Amino acid sequence: MTTSRALADLRAHCELHLPGDDGYDAARTPWNVAVDQRPAAVAVPRTAAEVAALVRAAVAEGLRVAPQNTGHGAGALGEHTFDDVVLLRLSEFTGVTVDPVARTATVAGGTRWHEVVTAAAAHGLTAAHGSAPDVAVAGYLLGGGLSFYGRRHGVAANAIRALEVVLGDGSLVRATAQEHPDLFWAIRGGGANLGIVVSFEIDLLPYSDIFAGMLLWDRARAADVVPAWVEWSRTAPESATTSLRIMSFPPLPELPPFLSGRDLVIIDGAILEDDATAAELLTPLRALAPELDTFARIPAPGLLAVHMDPPTPTPTVADHSVLGDLDAAAVAAFLAMVGDGTTSGLMFAELRHLGGAFTRPAESGGALSHIPGEYGLFCLAVAPTPQAAVAGKAAAFAVVRALSPWSRPNLIPTFTEHRVDTGRFYDGEDWAHLCRIRDHYAPTPTLVANHPL
Ligand SMILES: Cc1cc2nc3c(=O)[nH]c(=O)nc-3n(C[C@H](O)[C@H](O)[C@H](O)COP(=O)(O)OP(=O)(O)OC[C@H]3O[C@@H](n4cnc5c(N)ncnc54)[C@H](O)[C@@H]3O)c2cc1C
CATH class of the missing domain: 3.30.43.10 (Uridine Diphospho-n-acetylenolpyruvylglucosamine Reductase, domain 2)
Incomplete structure (x- = not known):
């Protein structure tokens, strides 16, 4: 005791x-x-x-x-x-050093993405960050990491070149493709089950500016916009990584009028093409006459603001699934749950476009080097009270259940907000291999990860 x-x-x-x-x-x-x-x-x-x-x-x-x-x-x-x-x-354990020649950053264990992106931008570079500036590098990268660069560059964890790790007995080891290669493979997906990462060395991306932004409609247009985006995404090149959300905002004075008290359809993301090619690619979506269109060339750090994630701590509950190809029946099922005229109880239901490099195992990747699937479905509710949390979870589960005929067995660690069968994150062989490496490096479970192996 x-x-x-x-x-x-x-x-x-x-x-x-x-x-x-x-x-x-x-x-x-x-x-x-x-x-x-x-x-x-x-x-x-x-x-x-x-x-x-x-x-x-x-x-x-x-x-x-x-x-x-x-x-x-x-x-x-x-x-x-x-x-x-x-x-x-x-x-409080933060810090970033950029090597512009090697195009890498060395990042302390508790650093948040906006710190990395700011440091990289000073050298005309950026990183495969997620949608929110204040998410930390560690949880995101060790859980895979889905960025708006991902259909071209893959799961963000594949950018890790080297790690310094405190193991469960307090010893400090360096893990790379050459040093402790089995730990290096396992922790890129197995996370805190294997050790606490105190330093990451990651590859940066060669973009100082990008074509990115959002298109916004009232939710009354959902029946036009959702099928059009699904159809568009089917043939979109890997240079385009976008998301579609049905979002509901409460009436709040701190929100801009185009969001406050409104139900909306929002498409956002990044297109890694020159302006003319990107504009041509967007033509079918722009033809739907969005009320707001912010797609333009912006400095790369601007991508951290495009998704409009909440800037302050927020009580949330969520559920998700990975979906395969979406046919007309899938679109109808999605609209029946969150389209115009429905009351879902969610802040948003999101379809993130996966496919492309997201789905391809990386040759030198770790235990989680790809996400097999065409779309990620992510449903989130704000939960200021325990009662709201129960209702919010039920609402999120209901949409995920309605889309289950199109869902795949695998799950995405960074989108998993409750305990699940952790094996569902990995390919079968990889799961068994990961558990064997865990037994070697962490024979006694002295470290507690959000998703235990
Ligand atoms: C607003 C918002 C936007 C998001 N956008 C995206 C997105 O675009 N793409 C995406 O993929 N995900 C996204 N996420 C999910 C996010 O990536 C995960 O919640 C991730 O776990 C957050 O990492 P963190 O370190 O900030 O979180 P924490 O809750 O602090 O950590 C999560 C877990 O990571 C492990 N961990 C943390 N630090 C270490 C360490 N140093 N060593 C070993 N293990 C460690 C632990 O198991 C810990 O429980 C988003 C989440 C939110 C709330």
Whole structure:
């Protein structure tokens, strides 16, 4: 049994908050504030040495350690038992160094994407970030990572060249294609089950500007726009990665009038072509006369704002699935759930275009180097109260269920906000291999990942 004295002794290793301390509630609260996680302590390390010392000390006291950066992906972690868990809040452990010649960035374990993109932009480069600027590199990359560059460049985890990892016994190892190659393969998908990444070396992308933006219609146009986008996406080149969302915004004074209190259809994303080619490609969608059209050439960091993700911590619940090809019946099923005249209870139902390089296993990739499927379906509800969370989950599950005739067995880790059969993230052989490597590097489960192996 761990004593409060033993917990307090962890203070010798880094900033620490115990239940009852003034800073405990702020430190334990994730970005997804619907998740009420109450760990035995929250540690806030600022260096790799502090992470390693904390892990050694916590494990010696019979505690387990759960790394968390921002808590954007807290939904599944929050379903674990937290009584014997030290939450490692890595959000103060940040930093980016860019090597413009090698076109790489070295990134500390708790860094967020906007920091990487800003540093890379100074050299005319960018990175395969997701839609939100304040998501951290670690959870996103170790879960695969779907970017608006992805149909051309694949799953973002494939950009990882080297990792420095604190294992569950507190030792620090470097993992590359040459050093601990089995760990290097496994952690790119297996994440915190294998170790806590304190440094990432990643390839950057050679774009200083891109053609990106959004098209917006009132939801009354959903029956025209949804089938048209699905048809368009079927033949869109791999240079185009886009998403379609049916979105509902409450009336809020802080929202711009084109969003406040409105039900909308929004298509957004990036097209890695010159302006004339990109414009030609958009012609069939622009012919649907969007109320707003922001597609244009923008500096690459502008892509972080295109999807309009919430800028502050938000209580959410969600569900998703991976879909194959969408025929007319699939489009009708989607519209029957979230089209004009329906009340879904969701903030949005999104179809993300996958296919292209997303679906191709990368030769030098890790346990999660591709997502087999043509579309990702992601449904999210805002959940300010436990009752709203129950209703929101039911609403999200209902849309996913309605599209189940078109769904594939696999799931996407970064879109998984509750506990699932973790094997569904990986190809069958890879799953067995991953578990064998886990047994070697993490024979005792001293680290707690959001999705346990
Ligand atoms: C608004 C919003 C937009 C998003 N957009 C996208 C998108 O475009 N594409 C996409 O693919 N996903 C997207 N996501 C999902 C997001 O990528 C996942 O939630 C991801 O897990 C967040 O990473 P994080 O480190 O910020 O989250 P956290 O909740 O802090 O971490 C998630 C998990 O990652 C593991 N982990 C964290 N740090 C480490 C570490 N240093 N070493 C080892 N393991 C670690 C842990 O298991 C942890 O539980 C979005 C999420 C939100 C809320």
